[in-house]
Structures are given as C-alpha cells and as structure tokens.
Amino acid sequence: MADILEIDGLTAGYGPLRVLHDVSFRVAEGERVGLVGLNGHGKTTLLRAVASLVGWQSGSIRLAGREIGGTRSTGPGRRTPGIVRAGLAMAPQGDAIFPGLTVAQHLDCGAYTPKAWAERRRRREMVFDIFPPLRKLEHALVGRLSGGERRMVSVGRALMVEAKLYLIDEPSLGLAPKISASVIEALFALPQDGRAMVIAEQNVALLSGRVDRMVGMHAGRLRGDVGHVSLH
C-alpha cells in the first residue's frame, strides 16, 4: 500500500517556540492511525503543520506524493486551500463552531471543493447516517446544540469532502465518556474505502482496538508504535 502522507524531518513551532523536533511519520492509504500523548506535547501542532496552519515549519510533508511542506514564508493558512484541494480534510480541536449558522449551513462550509459542493445534499445525508441525532437538528442553530452534537457537526463538516486523508483532533475533548465513545464509534463505522485517518487523542482507551496503529507523541517527538506502552 502506498503512503498517502510522508513527513520527513519536520520541525515546527510558534514565534520563538519550537514545538516539533525532527518528526518523521508515514500514513498508508486507507490506514487509521491514533496519535496519542498528553496535553501540550505537540499532537495538535503536528496536525496543524500538515494543514499549513502553524506559525512556522521546515522539513518535508508529502500528501499523495506532492510536496505540501517546506519552509513557508507566506504565513499560516495561505497554502491551506490548495492542500484541501490536494486531498486533506481536518476536524480541528475544540469544534471551531459558528454559533449563528444552522447545522446544514455549517456542514456546507466543509463542502469546500467544487465536487463536494455539487454533492453537498448527498454528503449531508451521509453525515446524518453517521450521526443520526443531527438529522432532526438540520435547521437548528449550532450555538444551541449540546457539546456532543457540536462535536458531531465539527467532525461531520470534515467528512463533507471526499479526502484522501482526514485529520481529526481530539474528538473526545470535553465530552462525557458515553458521548465521546458514541462519536468515535460513529467515526469508525465509516467504510474505510481508501480514506486514511489520523486521530489525535489523549484518551488511548478510546482508540484501542479500533485503529491500525498508534504512535505516541512526547515533547514534540514521535515515539513510534506505542500500542501497549503507558504514556505517563
């Protein structure tokens, strides 16, 4: 199986702060990888670097064989639209919800490519199949939803494009255990269909047995396969 994501020698940070140190990381087509580690060790920064959203970065990041990394001088976010068109989708940490939009409008924000926009009704239906509680809330304002429902909207928005690689940042964050388990279960109920996923999580137990592989992140460095290793 070819690698959809190939990261080599990635160093990244914010202002004077270096958060990632010489990170190399591979994800195969269709693979589901758990990126685990404690709060503040760089999981989010790694996902954001792939989407070109960090303060600065150097090193190589290849998505489907195309270089999307390198040293950036244009500023965070400037290259992100091109990276999304190249096959990346991301559900950021903490929902990034627009409270004044309805669920349907919010999901449509994720239908970023022309193809996804043309198919947005069908893709919304797919999201409602995955997260059934959202169906009856289609026209409700997102600002009025519960934490679990908002997380479903946030993850669902990333699923509105047909991406080669999905980055899902802490789907369980701030949710009651039962609710986070249902969000994760729904995510894994998606047919794999060649979609690779990297899921950043502090809660290792939530991913255990569900992902193909887990890698640990500690102090800005990857620790290889940590499927059975305590991170503390």
Ligand SMILES: Nc1ncnc2c1ncn2[C@@H]1O[C@H](COP(=O)(O)OP(=O)(O)OP(=O)(O)O)[C@@H](O)[C@H]1O
């Ligand atoms: N925008 C920013 N500006 C400055 N420092 C930041 C910024 N974002 C994160 N950091 C710092 O980078 C380090 C790594 O943070 P990061 O969010 O990547 O960790 P994490 O493992 O994903 O943890 P979390 O679960 O809290 O997101 C932390 O020390 C954090 O304080």
